[in-house]
Amino acid sequence: MDYDVIIVGGGPAGLSAAVYARRANLKTAVIEKLTFGGIITTTDLIENYLGFPAISGADFGKAIQEHAMKYNPDMIQAEVKLVKDVDGGYEVQTDAGNFTTKTVIVASGAAPKKLGVPGESEYFGRGVSTCATCDGPFFAKKDVAVVGGGDSAVSEGLYLARLVNKIYLIHRRDRLRAEPILQQRFMSLSNVEFVWNSVVTKIEGDKKVNGVIVKNLLTGEEKELKVSAVFIYIGEVPQTGFVDVRKDDHGYIITDENMQTSKPGIFAAGDCRHSLTKQAIISAGEGALAAIAAQMYIEGRLKATQELANPSAPNRHSYGVRLGQTLRAYGKDFVLFAD
Ligand SMILES: Cc1cc2nc3c(=O)[nH]c(=O)nc-3n(C[C@H](O)[C@H](O)[C@H](O)COP(=O)(O)OP(=O)(O)OC[C@H]3O[C@@H](n4cnc5c(N)ncnc54)[C@H](O)[C@@H]3O)c2cc1C
Numbered sequence: 414m415d416y417d418v419i420i421v422g423g424g425p426a427g428l429s430a431a432v433y434a435r436r437a438n439l440k441t442a443v444i445e446k447l448t449f450g451g452i453i454t455t456t457d458l459i460e461n462y463l464g465f466p467a468i469s470g471a472d473f474g475k476a477i478q479e480h481a482m483k484y485n486p487d488m489i490q491a492e493v494k495l496v497k498d499v500d501g502g503y504e505v506q507t508d509a510g511n512f513t514t515k516t517v518i519v520a521s522g523a524a525p526k527k528l529g530v531p532g533e534s535e536y537f538g539r540g541v542s543t544c545a546t547c548d549g550p551f552f553a554k555k556d557v558a559v560v561g562g563g564d565s566a567v568s569e570g571l572y573l574a575r576l577v578n579k580i581y582l583i584h585r586r587d588r589l590r591a592e593p594i595l596q597q598r599f600m601s602l603s604n605v606e607f608v609w610n611s612v613v614t615k616i617e618g619d620k621k622v623n624g625v626i627v628k629n630l631l632t633g634e635e636k637e638l639k640v641s642a643v644f645i646y647i648g649e650v651p652q653t654g655f656v657d658v659r660k661d662d663h664g665y666i667i668t669d670e671n672m673q674t675s676k677p678g679i680f681a682a683g684d685c686r687h688s689l690t691k692q693a694i695i696s697a698g699e700g701a702l703a704a705i706a707a708q709m710y711i712e713g714r715l716k717a718t719q720e721l722a723n724p725s726a727p728n729r730h731s732y733g734v735r736l737g738q739t740l741r742a743y744g745k746d747f748v749l750f751a752d
Contacts, residue, residue, distance in 0.1 A: 416440045416514040418707050419505045420486075420700075421493045421655075424451020425693045426683025427520035428481040429700035430707075434518075435484030437708040442514075443481070444507060446492035450474020452522055452684075453693050455544040456565075457572035462694050470546065473693075493521070496656040502678060515678060516707040519656055519666060520700055522684040523649030523691070528560065532616030533645075540622025540642045545569035552642045554578050558625050560613055561646035567591035567599045569644060574602050581638050583608040583627055608638070616643055651685045659721055661687045669721060672703035673710075677717040680707055 418434045420427045423445030434441040448454050454474035460467050468476075482488065491509035498504075502515040525543035527533060533541055542548040545559075549572060557577050559570045562584035568591070570580055580602075587609045589596050599605065608627055614635065615626040625643055628635045651664045659667045659675035665688075666681035668674050674681050680703040683696030709715035 414502055414515050415512045416442050416487075417711055418442075418516045418518060418704070419444060419503075419512060419514040420518045420520055421496075421505070422451065422520035422522055422652075422683070422685070423449040423478070423481075423488070424520060424522050424683060424696060425453065425477060426522070426685075426696035426700035426703075427451070427518070428477045429697040430518045430520060430682060430704040431481040431486045431700075432484055433701045433704035434707065435481075435486050437704065439704075439708060439711070442487040442489055442512060444489045444491050444493055444505065446490075448474065449478045449481075449488065451693075451696075452524075455546055456568065457546045458568070459693065461692070477697075493655050496679065498676075515711055517656070517679045518672075518700070518703045518707060519653065519658075519674070519679065519681040519685055520683045520696070520703070521652040521655075522696075523651045523665075525645065526648040526650050528613055528616075528645055528647065530613055530615055532618060532622075536616055536618045536622045536643075539620065540618060541616060542642060542644050543646070545573050545644050548642070548644075549573050549576050552577055555641040556581070556639060557642040557644065558583055558613070558638060558640045559644045559646065560584075561648075562586060562589040562591065563646065563648070564591045564595060566644075566646035567595045569646060570605070571595065571599055571602075573644065574599075574604055578604065580605045581608050581640060582606070583611050583613060583625075585610065585612050585630060613643070649684065649691070653681075653685050667721060671706040671715065672699060673706060673715070673717065673721065675721040678707075678710055 417439035418441050420430050420443045423443050427443050431443050454470045456470035491507035493507050495506040496503050503517050505512050553576045556579045558581045560583045610630045611627045613625050614628045617624040624637050624639050653664050667687045668681050672680040672682050682699035682703040684691045
């Protein structure tokens with residue numbers, strides 16, 4: 414085998430896994446298709462990662478990359494296309510060659526979801542963006558639209574509000590669902606107009622964006638907003654197509670509490686995993702746990718979770734089943750009584 418562990422994705426989950434795997438002396442590769450540091454490198458400001466009261470996404474990405482590199486994992490710039498079963502482990506096929514490994518940690522995150530409306534693909538990079546930090550400065554003193562109502566929409570809106578003339582915040586509901594502290598800051602801005610209960614139906618332009626058509630979901634009424642840019646934050650799509658393990662209906666990977674997937678020796682951590690919420694500190698913690706579990710698996714100290722391997726088992730695990738998994742993972746026998 415070329416490696417003990419191959420980590421797919423170089424974000425907080427993958428790099429944290431790399432630190433733990435290397436400190437356990439595992440031969441480790443991190444394979445990243447875009448930016449080591451992950452999607453958080455695209456944000457302006459992080460205020461909720463313990464130990465960093467305020468840091469830019471770019472600086473945070475650099476810090477976690479340097480930390481991981483201190484332990485010399487192989488850092489491979491490539492896109493993973495397929496994880497294939499082979500004797501004794503897995504073959505990870507990439508556009509830069511194939512590598513064999515005893516274990517895989519999938520830490521491939523989730524990509525921004527698209528609106529799927531006319532004009533979006535045509536004007537992507539010419540006014541349509543999913544990265545305010547990257548593209549915001551091009552629209553200084555202009556009117557722009559931000560689509561979405563969660564943490565990403567509001568935190569990126571806060572950044573944009575300092576640069577642009579006016580923001581139209583377009584949201585399909587009648588209230589934001591971002592963290593209260595972010596909402597309070599955003600609501601107090603004087604250059605934001607809220608377009609509630611509305612969706613974008615078309616992005617218009619002439620070489621670059623010059624407007625959006627929005628539809629009010631309550632009245633059906635459509636109107637045009639004259640904007641130079643549209644920043645889209647309406648959720649994510651997990652990047653998990655290259656690995657055949659049990660997933661939820663949206664493609665997020667289902668694991669047990671030790672980050673084990675339905676296939677022995679394949680673990681998942683971070684935003685690509687079925688979980689309650691997506692945050693950098695949670696991804697980093699899960700990456701650490703996945704690496705420790707991978708080490709225990711290689712040493713024969715971690716048993717596969719039978720329930721996940723069984724396709725007819727329910728996706729949501731009861732407390733009893735989860736407790737049973739933990740007991741089994743530590744080699745304990747148990748009886749589960751359920752009504
Ligand atoms: C605008 C914005 C602002 C945010 N602000 C905050 C914040 O303030 N605080 C906070 O805690 N969280 C924030 N988040 C969320 C945070 O970015 C994520 O929770 C975190 O980055 C997830 O880490 P991860 O390692 O699981 O995934 P990611 O960071 O997404 O890393 C996954 C990596 O895998 C790579 N990859 C995917 N598929 C493949 C493949 N096939 N082959 C090779 N590589 C692949 C991707 O290129 C990516 O770099 C924000 C997110 C966004 C979009």
